[in-house]
Amino acid sequence: ARRIRAEAEHTARKLDHLQRVIAALSAAHTPQQVAAVILEQGAPLLGAFGGLLAMRDGDDVALVAGTGFPDEMLRRHSRYPAAAHLPNTDALRTGEPVWIRGIADVEERYPHLLGLYRELDLRGWASVPLSVGGQVLGVLGLAFHEEQAFVEDDRQYILALAHKCAQALDRARLYDSERQLRAQAEETAAMLDTLIEANPAAIAFLDPELR
Numbered sequence: 001a002r003r004i005r006a007e008a009e010h011t012a013r014k015l016d017h018l019q020r021v022i023a024a025l026s027a028a029h030t031p032q033q034v035a036a037v038i039l040e041q042g043a044p045l046l047g048a049f050g051g052l053l054a055m056r057d058g059d060d061v062a063l064v065a066g067t068g069f070p071d072e073m074l075r076r077h078s079r080y081p082a083a084a085h086l087p088n089t090d091a092l093r094t095g096e097p098v099w100i101r102g103i104a105d106v107e108e109r110y111p112h113l114l115g116l117y118r119e120l121d122l123r124g125w126a127s128v129p130l131s132v133g134g135q136v137l138g139v140l141g142l143a144f145h146e147e148q149a150f151v152e153d154d155r156q157y158i159l160a161l162a163h164k165c166a167q168a169l170d171r172a173r174l175y176d177s178e179r180q181l182r183a184q185a186e187e188t189a190a191m192l193d194t195l196i197e198a199n200p201a202a203i204a205f206l207d208p209e210l211r
Contacts, residue, residue, distance in 0.1 A: 035065035055138035124148030
């Protein structure tokens with residue numbers, strides 16, 4: 001009974017935390033702001049010591065933000081081919097999560113990363129695609145010092161977090177497009193005002209009714 005009650009309380013805390021993360025995401029207007037909410041507020045509840053948020057950029061993957069890793073490493077891996085054989089790129093290409101429960105999974109699936117995992121004291125990793133409307137915008141990576149069972153409850157929380165992150169990134173992308181269009185329209189209007197001010201006769205070419 002105590003175990004069941006503890007599990008229920010843990011689930012309730014995660015759901016409450018997820019609601020607070022969702023509320024914070026609603027105020028995020030850029031990919032960097034979205035990444036900050038996810039990595040600083042969402043990931044720690046699962047015990048992740050760090051994470052990465054990256055987005056597809058043509059044939060590459062571009063890092064938006066990372067936490068818990070050396071700055072030099074983040075700079076060195078700020079951009080890499082989407083075709084690379086890595087947990088993040090595999091999740092990005094397939095649209096399916098990659099769960100690394102421990103070193104045995106690394107040895108089996110990504111032996112070329114063993115040195116990096118030992119250097120960073122990594123034991124567990126989750127790479128989750130950020131998808132909206134069937135389009136994969138990017139990927140969320142979560143890093144753990146301890147091996148992970150990734151039980152169903154934890155997986156569902158991570159997937160819910162990634163889904164809300166993807167929606168926020170899509171909104172940020174639309175917001176940025178609208179901002180750019182608005183800036184272009186304002187620039188065009190300013191150019192026309194300058195032209196008319198310099199040559200009032202030019203208005204006749206802009207408004208046929210004045211000819």
